[in-house]
Amino acid sequence: MGRLDGRKALVTGGARGIGKAIVQALAAEGADVAINYQSSESDARALADELAKTGRKTLLLKGNVGERDTWTAMVGEVTRAWGRLDILVNNAGITRDRTLRKMTDEDWRAVLDTNLNSCYFGLSAVMPMMVEQKFGRIINISSFVGQAGNFGQANYAASKGGIIAFTKTAAIELAKYNVTCNALAPGFTETDMLAKVPEAVRAQILARIPMGRFGSPAEIAKAVLFLAADADYITGQQINVNGGVYM
Numbered sequence: 001m002g003r004l005d006g007r008k009a010l011v012t013g014g015a016r017g018i019g020k021a022i023v024q025a026l027a028a029e030g031a032d033v034a035i036n037y038q039s040s041e042s043d044a045r046a047l048a049d050e051l052a053k054t055g056r057k058t059l060l061l062k063g064n065v066g067e068r069d070t071w072t073a074m075v076g077e078v079t080r081a082w083g084r085l086d087i088l089v090n091n092a093g094i095t096r097d098r099t100l101r102k103m104t105d106e107d108w109r110a111v112l113d114t115n116l117n118s119c120y121f122g123l124s125a126v127m128p129m130m131v132e133q134k135f136g137r138i139i140n141i142s143s144f145v146g147q148a149g150n151f152g153q154a155n156y157a158a159s160k161g162g163i164i165a166f167t168k169t170a171a172i173e174l175a176k177y178n179v180t181c182n183a184l185a186p187g188f189t190e191t192d193m194l195a196k197v198p199e200a201v202r203a204q205i206l207a208r209i210p211m212g213r214f215g216s217p218a219e220i221a222k223a224v225l226f227l228a229a230d231a232d233y234i235t236g237q238q239i240n241v242n243g244g245v246y247m
């Protein structure tokens with residue numbers, strides 16, 4: 001028996017990085033998972049093949065999560081295939097790091113659209129179904145940068161801090177329908193996003209982390225699984241999985 005047997009989940013940006021680890025963790029506990037991707041089609045297909053070998057069903061949903069039309073199409077496809085959705089993980093995210101003196105409106109808008117507006121579009125697309133079911137687990141991936149701020153990341157910090165505030169408000173409004181909404185705030189985690197950071201800066205970052213190492217996607221996914229499977233009386237919270245970099 002898995003902790004998520006019979007559950008249906010949707011993970012955005014699920015083909016690689018933290019999203020892939022979340023898909024694997026949910027599927028390992030019995031959930032069927034719809035995997036959203038934007039550009040990583042072959043990774044998404046490989047992951048679906050991997051899960052099919054374990055008997056899990058998947059849906060591959062291509063689209064830009066920063067656009068409402070993507071959500072209408074994705075939730076329509078999930079409804080046709082499965083008739084319900086129990087778990088939504090808003091994981092897709094980007095950085096466009098620049099100091100405020102160099103930041104363009106395009107840098108600002110791209111990050112806010114992908115990281116924050118996606119959470120609003122996603123929640124509003126799944127909300128009618130979850131309210132009707134009287135069950136839903138919504139998990140928004142924030143970042144410790146949304147709590148602490150970070151040099152060169154005003155757009156990213158605003159999007160991730162916005163996710164925390166949005167999550168709390170959604171939690172208040174949806175609690176009476178047994179729909180919980182929580183944010184998970186990772187610290188520095190070994191993915192392509194962190195790989196973009198120059199080596200000298202990585203060394204400076206490592207020196208700031210009390211646990212002395214970066215996190216792994218699987219360590220973030222464990223906490224998402226907890227929120228999806230075991231956190232029945234937890235809502236409106238931000239769970240920090242960050243090696244102590246922000247307390």
Ligand SMILES: NC(=O)c1ccc[n+]([C@@H]2O[C@H](COP(=O)([O-])OP(=O)(O)OC[C@H]3O[C@@H](n4cnc5c(N)ncnc54)[C@H](OP(=O)(O)O)[C@@H]3O)[C@@H](O)[C@H]2O)c1
Pocket residue numbers: 012013014015016017018019036037038039040041063064065066091092093094114141142143144185186187188189190191192193194
């Ligand atoms: N890595 C870290 O240190 C860290 C720390 C704190 C928080 N986070 C957060 O954790 C989440 C995952 O990060 P990661 O490190 O796994 O990043 P990553 O390796 O750079 O992967 C980014 C993911 O987001 C997807 N994505 C980007 N723009 C999209 C869009 N417009 N529509 C749909 N999907 C889109 C990508 O999909 P495609 O490849 O298909 O385009 C990819 O799956 C993000 O929200 C990030 O902000 C990461």
